[in-house]
Structures are given as structure tokens and as C-alpha cells.
Amino acid sequence: MTEHHQHIKLPEGSIEKQTTTLNVGPTHPATHGVFQNIMELDGERIVSTESTVGYIHRAFEKIAERRPLYQITPLTDRLNYCSSPINNMGWHLTCEKLLNVKTPKRVDYLRVIIMELARIADHLICNSIVGVDTGAYTGFLYVMQYRELIYEIYEEVCGSRLTTNIGRIGGFERNFSNTAFTKLEKFLKEYPSVLKEFENLFTRNRIFMDRTMGTGAISAERAMNYGFTGPNLRAAGVDYDVRVHAPYSSYEDFDFSIPVGKTGDNYDRFLVRNEEMWQSLGIIQQAYQKIQEFKGEEAEVYHANVPEYYLPKKEDVYTKMEALIWHFKIIMGEVDMPKGEVYHSVEGANGELGFYLISDGGRAPFRLHFRRPCFIYYQAYPELVTGGMLSDAIVTMSSLNLIAGEMDA
Amino acid sequence: MLPGTPDDLNLIEMALTNERIQQRLTEKFGDLVFGFEESYGLLSFEAAKENNLKVLQFLNDDEELGFRFLTDLCAVNYPDQAGRELAVVYHLHNLAENVRLRFKVFTNIQTPDVFTASKLFNSANWMERETYDFFGVNFVGHPNLKRILNVDEMDYFPMRKEFPLEDQTRVDKDDEMFGRG
Numbered sequence: 001m002t003e004h005h006q007h008i009k010l011p012e013g014s015i016e017k018q019t020t021t022l023n024v025g026p027t028h029p030a031t032h033g034v035f036q037n038i039m040e041l042d043g044e045r046i047v048s049t050e051s052t053v054g055y056i057h058r059a060f061e062k063i064a065e066r067r068p069l070y071q072i073t074p075l076t077d078r079l080n081y082c083s084s085p086i087n088n089m090g091w092h093l094t095c096e097k098l099l100n101v102k103t104p105k106r107v108d109y110l111r112v113i114i115m116e117l118a119r120i121a122d123h124l125i126c127n128s129i130v131g132v133d134t135g136a137y138t139g140f141l142y143v144m145q146y147r148e149l150i151y152e153i154y155e156e157v158c159g160s161r162l163t164t165n166i167g168r169i170g171g172f173e174r175n176f177s178n179t180a181f182t183k184l185e186k187f188l189k190e191y192p193s194v195l196k197e198f199e200n201l202f203t204r205n206r207i208f209m210d211r212t213m214g215t216g217a218i219s220a221e222r223a224m225n226y227g228f229t230g231p232n233l234r235a236a237g238v239d240y241d242v243r244v245h246a247p248y249s250s251y252e253d254f255d256f257s258i259p260v261g262k263t264g265d266n267y268d269r270f271l272v273r274n275e276e277m278w279q280s281l282g283i284i285q286q287a288y289q290k291i292q293e294f295k296g297e298e299a300e301v302y303h304a305n306v307p308e309y310y311l312p313k314k315e316d317v318y319t320k321m322e323a324l325i326w327h328f329k330i331i332m333g334e335v336d337m338p339k340g341e342v343y344h345s346v347e348g349a350n351g352e353l354g355f356y357l358i359s360d361g362g363r364a365p366f367r368l369h370f371r372r373p374c375f376i377y378y379q380a381y382p383e384l385v386t387g388g389m390l391s392d393a394i395v396t397m398s399s400l401n402l403i404a405g406e407m408d409a
Numbered sequence: 410m411l412p413g414t415p416d417d418l419n420l421i422e423m424a425l426t427n428e429r430i431q432q433r434l435t436e437k438f439g440d441l442v443f444g445f446e447e448s449y450g451l452l453s454f455e456a457a458k459e460n461n462l463k464v465l466q467f468l469n470d471d472e473e474l475g476f477r478f479l480t481d482l483c484a485v486n487y488p489d490q491a492g493r494e495l496a497v498v499y500h501l502h503n504l505a506e507n508v509r510l511r512f513k514v515f516t517n518i519q520t521p522d523v524f525t526a527s528k529l530f531n532s533a534n535w536m537e538r539e540t541y542d543f544f545g546v547n548f549v550g551h552p553n554l555k556r557i558l559n560v561d562e563m564d565y566f567p568m569r570k571e572f573p574l575e576d577q578t579r580v581d582k583d584d585e586m587f588g589r590g
Contacts, residue, residue, distance in 0.1 A: 053557065053558065054556075054557055054558035054559065057558040057559065059567070061543075061568060062567060062568055062574055063574065065574065066574045097449060098449075222531075224477065224478055224504075225530060225531045225532065226531045226532050227478070227479060227480070227530070227531075227532025227536075238504070240504055245504075245507050246507070340448055340449070341448055341449075341453070341511075342448070342449050342451075343449075343451060343481075343500055343509070343511065345480075352480065354480065354481055354500070356481060356483060356498070356500070358485060366485075367485045367486075369481070369483040371480060371481040371500075375535065375539075376532050376535065376536065377532075378535075379531065379532070379534055379535045380531070408558055409558070
């Protein structure tokens with residue numbers, strides 16, 4: 001046969017090769033996000049893997065260099081979009097640190113409620129997706145209605161569900177409505193039994209245990225060297241939690257414990273997230289109780305007094321001179337921020353979400369860098385899966401809670 | 410719950426304060442570490458870029474300092490500082506004592522060579538790739554220094570200040586009045 005008739009041109013050496021190359025992603029249902037793994041397989045065993053990220057890079061750090069502070073909040077929504085409120089709050093807290101804004105206690109507690117709800121929503125998705133990837137779809141569908149309830153609470157507070165843009169510098173854009181609190185009460189009442197049922201489906205399930213125990217494991221030392229934070233680090237046995245190590249938003253007022261695992265495998269990650277949901281529930285209950293203790297005027301406070309950065313009420317803008325001036329100045333970007341460099345971090349659902357903000361005294365940051373936990377720990381993925389089975393690598397991927405939005409910024 | 414919560418006087422005396430860190434570093438490196446400042450409670454200092462690994466290694470190995478967790482690594486572009494246009498910024502954390510610090514090295518933009526910290530911290534691998542991708546910092550000794558978030562074909566480093574976000578030749582919009590012109 002002449003070369004003319006050869007339709008398929010195979011790469012050099014591909015016939016002799018003993019392993020199979022498999023592209024997992026970038027748009028594969030099992031990756032739950034847009035990223036690619038080029039795996040070399042010997043049968044079903046992974047010989048090596050190379051990760052490619054960046055498919056949804058949106059240049060947030062660059063965009064932020066031309067935006068006033070309050071317009072950067074929507075960018076943070078789109079990092080870990082499973083728990084946007086935590087990102088939003090992290091950003092507000094960073095700005096407040098730079099601007100030296102003290103928030104009232106009620107604002108702190110309201111924020112804690114929203115952040116812990118977001119943590120529950122995030123962990124719920126992660127853990128139920130681990131279930132889906134091990135072949136148990138029921139749990140995922142079942143808990144979805146409680147994530148829905150959490151989203152309805154967001155909706156009551158800020159008007160949107162996924163990319164929330166919740167809160168403002170100094171507090172919230174409006175006070176929580178009664179409906180928000182009613183829905184929160186419903187959540188607090190019904191969710192514990194649902195989480196218990198969810199646990200019953202998985203925690204002592206023989207199939208689930210066999211699939212997750214011993215797979216995707218990492219030692220505490222390796223995890224720290226790889227920059228793991230959050231539940232993934234705690235599953236390996238390191239009790240590092242930003243909420244305890246550097247309390248923000250009055251977390252020091254709450255009584256909660258930090259669950260830690262031992263082996264750092266998929267099962268421990270599942271258990272740590274599961275226990276964190278219980279802890280978050282406890283924090284929300286405490287915060288709600290504290291909020292109910294505020295009386296009179298204090299019970300109506302939902303933002304700090306920072307007219308330079310906090311947009312005044314619309315009716316005030318139309319009727320009061322000062323409010324009109326501030327409104328104009330904020331919208332037109334005439335409020336300069338002080339010079340300085342701050343690093344502030346919050347305990348995101350995936351770990352330490354950090355904001356490194358450099359201000360040269362202008363209206364927009366001179367430089368803003370997001371420390372995205374997911375991006376940092378994903379580089380350990382080859383080490384976690386090499387030598388294991390392909391099907392376990394998929395579970396490891398979902399149990400690390402890789403969110404493409406956070407990875408790619 | 411908090412590791413190193415001071416429950417007796419000895420521990421309080423031994424607490425790793427910013428002053429103590431500065432003292433330890435100056436004892437070891439003398440004039441090679443400089444620019445100490447504290448902003449918002451965080452100690453920040455500089456070293457020449459040739460010494461970045463020595464300093465990171467010392468911070469890591471020293472029993473008392475023990476900065477063994479690399480929280481963050483990124484770069485900043487200062488176009489107006491001749492010879493010091495690029496800064497590589499390390500945020501380190503001593504988890505046991507719960508102290509953070511910021512360490513910077515500056516480099517010129519013509520030969521932006523800085524030694525890689527990826528041998529010391531696995532986490533630095535991708536963070537350095539990201540920094541290379543956006544600022545063009547050449548991490549000498551990095552095992553796989555290629556772009557990570559942008560396409561491989563890109564022939565510039567987009568986070569440098571010379572690349573403005575919007576087309577500066579636009580005439581339909583006057584930005585002079587509103588912030589950065």
C-alpha cells in the first residue's frame with residue numbers, strides 16, 4: 001500500500017506503546033468542571049497523569065485593577081460559585097481591614113449565618129457528588145431540596161441565588177426580612193434529620209466505605225507541603241482552620257469544634273465535611289439566638305456607619321443632600337482608598353481563601369491577588385491518584401472539591 | 410483548640426512576636442535582610458533576589474521561626490521603580506505559633522530571574538507557573554515552567570502594567586475625571 005492510501009496518521013511509536021492515553025476532560029461529566037487530565041493507563045491503573053487547567057480563566061485580577069472596591073464583589077462570586085457568600089464576605093472583610101471599618105456585632109452574626117449556610121451548601125454538594133461518583137445518586141437528589149432552601153434564604157437577603165453579590169462594605173445592603181428568618185427557622189428545624197438520613201445512606205455503607213477508604217490518601221506532612229487547607233488538610237490530621245486561628249466576623253464568640261481525620265483519604269474527607277456541616281448548624285443556631293437577643297434600635301442594625309463606602313438608601317438619595325453627594329461620589333468612583341497592603345483570609349468551603357490587596361491610594365486596587373485554595377491543592381492530584389484505579393481517581397477528584405471557577409480565577 | 414494558646418508565663422515569654430522574628434533574621438543575615446515594616450499586624454521584609462532561597466530555607470529550618478507553610482506566592486509589577494519593576498511576594502505561615510509574615514524580593518524586568526522555591530514547597534510549583542504566566546518571572550530551576558492559565562501561544566505577560574485593560578486610544582470616553590486616567 002502506498003502512503004497515499006493511509007488515511008489515519010498515527011503518532012510515532014503509538015503501536016509499540018504499552019499504555020493507553022486517556023483524556024479525562026475538559027468537558028467530561030465525571031470531572032464536574034472544566035479541567036483536563038491526560039492519563040496514561042496500564043489497564044485500569046494510572047501510570048501517570050498531567051493536569052491542565054485554565055479553560056475558564058477570566059482575568060479577575062486584571063479586571064479588578066480598574067474597578068472600585070464594591071464592583072469587585074461580583075468577581076469574587078465567580079471563584080468558588082458553590083459558596084459565593086463566603087467569597088463575598090471575605091472580600092468585604094479585606095476591604096474593611098484596609099479601610100479600618102468596624103462592623104457592629106449584629107452584622108457579624110448575620111454574616112456568620114450566611115457564611116455557615118454557604119459552607120453547608122458547599123459541603124452538601126461535595127459530599128453528595130462523592131456519592132454520585134461511587135454510584136449512589138439518591139443522596140444527591142434528596143439533599144438538593146435543602147440546598148434549594150439555602151438558596152431561597154440568600155434570595156431573601158440579596159435577591160440572587162448562585163452568584164450572590166451579597167453584602168456590602170460595612171454590612172448588608174438591606175436588613176434580613178421576616179421571610180428570611182422564617183426560612184432559616186425551617187432550615188434549622190428540618191435539616192438535622194435530613195443530614196442524619198444522608199449520613200445513614202453513606203457513613204456505614206459497605207460499598208461506599210470500600211470505594212473511599214484508602215483511596216486518594218495523603219499524609220499530613222505532604223498535604224502541608226502541597227499547601228492544602230480546609231477540610232482536605234483537616235482530613236489528613238492537621239487542625240488548621242482560619243475561623244479559629246485568625247477569627248474574623250466575631251467567630252470567637254461561638255462554640256464549635258474542628259473535626260480532623262487521620263488518613264487524608266476520600267473517606268476521611270467525607271467524614272470531615274459531614275461533621276463540619278453539623279458544626280456549622282450549631283454555629284447558625286448560636287448566631288440566630290444571639291441575633292434574637294438584640295433589642296430596640298440595635299435589632300435593626302445591618303450595616304456600619306461608613307458613608308464613604310456604603311451606598312445610602314435610595315429614598316435618602318432623592319431627599320437628602322448628603323446622601324446624594326455620597327451616592328454620586330461612590331458611583332462615580334471619586335472615593336479614594338488609603339494606601340496600604342493587606343492580606344486577609346477567610347475559611348472558605350475549600351480552605352483558606354486569601355485576598356492580597358495593594359492600594360496605592362487610588363479608587364481601584366493597584367494589585368489584587370486571590371489565594372485560591374483549590375488551585376493550590378489540585379497540584380497534588382497526580383500524587384494522589386498515580387498507581388490507583390481510574391475509577392478511584394474520579395472519586396478523588398470529586399472528594400477534593402475541585403471547582404473550576406476557583407482554580408482558574 | 411488553638412495550638413500554642415499561652416497558658417503559662419513561659420509560653421508568653423517565648424511567643425514569636427514580629428520583633429523576635431526580625432531579631433532572629435537580622436542575627437542570621439545582617440544587612441542582607443532589610444525593609445522591615447509592619448502593616449496591619451503583619452511583618453514584611455525584603456532581601457536581594459539572589460538570597461531568596463537562603464532566607465526561605467532559614468525561615469523553614471530554624472526551630473524557633475518554623476515558617477513551614479507557604480500560604481501564597483504572587484508577583485507585583487511596579488513600572489515606575491527602575492531596576493525593581495517586579496516583586497515576588499511570599500506569604501508564609503507558622504501554623505504552630507500561628508504567625509504570618511510577608512517576604513519580598515525585587516527584580517528588574519529585563520532579566521526577571523528568581524530562584525524557584527518549588528524544591529522547598531511543592532505548593533510553589535503551580536503558583537510560580539501562574540506568576541510566570543502573568544508576569545514573566547523566570548523561576549530558575551523550576552521543573553516545568555510553562556504557562557498554566559493562559560494559552561501556550563500567548564507571547565506577552567498580561568498582568569504587567571504595560572498592558573492596560575481597556576484600549577487607551579478610545580476617544581469616546583474620558584477617564585480623566587474618574588479615577589485612573
